Amino acid sequence: MAVVCCALAQPGYATPPIANPAKFLDQAESLRLQDHSQFVRMLEQIQPEADALSESDQWHLRYLDAWEAIYEGGSAKSEPQLHQIIDRSGDPALIAKASSLLLKILSTNRRYEEAFALANHLASILPEIKDPSIRFTLLTYLSQTVDLADQTDLAVQYARMAEDAIPPGETACRPLMLQAAALNNGKRLKSASPELRKAIDVCTNARQPVVTNAMWLILIDLYLDENQSGKAMALLDQISPAIQTAHYYDHMLSFQVRRAQAYLQLGNDDEAKKSALSALAMSQPGDLSEQLMDAYQVLYQIEKKQGHTAAALAYYEHYAALDKSHVDDVRARALAYDMAEQQLLVQKMQADSLSKQNRILKLRDDLTSKAVETSRLYIALLLVVLVSVVFWLFRLKRSQLRFKQLSCLDGLTSISNHQHFLGEAERLLQSLVKRQGTACLIAIDLDHFKQINDAHGHALGDIVLKRTVVICRQHLRSTDLFGRLGGEEFCILLIDCQRERGMAIAERIRVVIEATLVDAEGASISFSASLGLACTDASGYDLQRLSKDADTALYSAKRTGRNRLVASGEQVDQAEAQQTGKRASML
CATH class of the missing domain: 1.20.5 (Single alpha-helices involved in coiled-coils or other helix-helix interfaces)
Structure with missing residues (x-):
């Protein structure tokens, strides 16, 4: 072996230099999920030439190294690299992709506050993204992030937006996978669901083995949930070579745990125990995944059934620790999304039930x-x-x-009702007076809302109102006050917000509303909103005066063509002057 290595090290056996590194890196990136082993070989081939690459190619190589580290389960190593790319590369496309990858790391590591803040930032700049590839990447990662918060409808919406914006060189595989994953997370999927079957067929034809494996594992989960352990075991045997070839840590761990569960349902306790122990052996330090919790639960049930009380207790303690971490994780997500409250209660009751059984055994x-x-x-x-x-x-x-x-919320949209909004706004403005803070009041009115109700029915009108609330919330802080004054009228009080920032937030809300589509009887309809803004620096801290100025600006926006933002004062006068000039030129 030493002789062979020395011979290969001679100049005659040296690997020829790469003629076009930029094209080489692009080709490697395209093979990440299609042929991962070839992707790794290409990275190894270009590493010796890293110092000789151009600055842009070096940043691209760092991004691919970070992606591979995450693929192998080493996100701690990748995060500093991604921050460097975002802060120093200067490449908008690479920054967007690195931000999307960072979003995945934050979500995977349960740093939800940072992840949701980054997701809100990426969602706010989404209308400005014109590059199809970057937009596609952002939409897919946004879908994954909101799915973590149990927001099934929003996750499906982002995935469908990605499906509608597939760039050249991409397929519908990932958007369809994300739709199926969100529906599965929301307990809306069955083993025979057409969404899952379509995702499997498209990803198989697209030669995306990693994504296809993820869909197969979801199908296996569904088989186990439906007590079809025979089908689950047959499918596990079928995909075993693909799982080993891809060598993706999450899938290998999930594969072993699902095999353990399938064996347990089939009554083969010995094989179930072997598979569960194999999953524990391959787990990484600090891994708190639900898959490990399932593995400990399998071992607990086996030892309990065989009467090994001490072993059952030991496995249960591991299970309880992971279960507690999981419950804490759900609670953290529930702080941002109310949908997780019921799920947390169910899991807490399940944990209490198993805890009582363990105490009886002890x-x-x-x-x-x-x-x-x-x-x-x-x-x-x-x-x-x-x-x-x-x-x-x-x-x-x-x-x-x-x-x-x-009692303080609007029954339809779950935001502050008219009475509560006015009371809270008065209180917040009084506190601002004492410390000379600044606030902005945004009045929002949906354009031609009556026509939507008349043409499509009040049910669709309610959907439009709820969608508007979701859009607005994505751009607001926890300290801001948001309420529905009645009908299609909304009001937002931005605390400690200067006029320029208030204008920017209001304009982002208007742009996202304009870009939003709502399904209506097989067709998609769009809607828009007119906005008026007033600030305390010009209108003072009296709520009545501030509301009057915001309404005046809103009416000016309506009169000058709708679907626009108008601020009080000079901007109102300017908007009206522009409209008067247009009418004069027409005459």
Whole structure:
């Protein structure tokens, strides 16, 4: 071997230099998911020439190295590289792709506050992105991020937008995969669902083995949920070579766990235990995935069934730790999205049920070994009663707070109603007076909303109102006040916001509303909004005066053509002057 290595190191056996590095890197990037092993070989081939590459090619190579590290499960190494690319490369396309990859890292590492902030930023600049490839990439990662927050409808919407904006060289594989994944996460998918079958067929024909494997694993999950363990096992055997060839950590771990679950359903405890232990062996330090939790649950059930109390207890402790981490993760996401509250309650009840079973097993073991410790049984039972009382008191208190909150919210859109908005706005403006802060009031009115109700029905009108609220919320902070004044009229109070920033936020809202489509009887309809803005630096802190100036600006926007933003003061006069000039020129 030493002789062979020395011979290969001679100049006659050296790899020829790459003639066109930029084209070489583009080709390597296109093979990431189609032929991952070839992608890795191409990276290894170009590494010796890294120092001789141009600056733009060096940044491109760093991006591909970061992507490969994430693929292999090493996101900690990739994050600093992605920040460098975003801050220093100066390449808009590369910055957008690096930002999208960073969004995946933040979401995977459960840094939801940072992930949602970055997602909101990327969504806000989405209307400005004209490059089809960048827009496609951003939409796919946005769909993945909101899916983590259990926002199924929004995740499907982003995936469909990506499907409608497929750039040259791409296929519908990833958008269809994201739609199927979001529907599965929202418990809207069955093993026979056409969305899943279509995604599998398209990704198979597109030769995207990694994405296809993800769809097969979802189908296996559905088979297991439907107690079709035979089909699940047959499919696991079928995709085993593809999983090993792709060598994607998440898929290999999921493959072993699903095999363990399938064996357990089939009654083959020995093989189920082997597969579960294989999954634990390949897991990485600090991995808190649900897949490992499922593996520990399989081992717990096997040891419990075989009467191995101590082993069952040990596996259950691992399961409980992972389950607690998972519950905490759901709670963190629920801070941004109310949809996760019910899911958190269900998981908490499941954890309590398994915890009670574990306490009973432990008490039985203690009673057989130490009769003198029978008092622990009474203590444990007392703790169970106490926890139950505290739990129900907590639920009662939360229900009271929920009812109080609902009295302040609009029944359709779940934002502040007219009365609550005015009261809170008065209070916030009074606090701003004391510290000489600045605020902006935005009045929003949907254009021709009555025509939408008359032409398509009030049900679609309600959908338009809800969609408007979702769009506005994506551009607001937690400190801002958002309310529905009635009908199609909304109002936003931006706290500690200068006029220029308020104008920018209002304009982004208007642009996103204009670009939004709503499905109506097989067709897509668009809608727009007129906005008026007033600020405390010109209108003062009196809510009545501030509202009047914002309404005046809004009416000016309506009179001058709709679907526009007009600010109070000079901008209102200018808008009206422009409209008067247009009428004069027409005459």
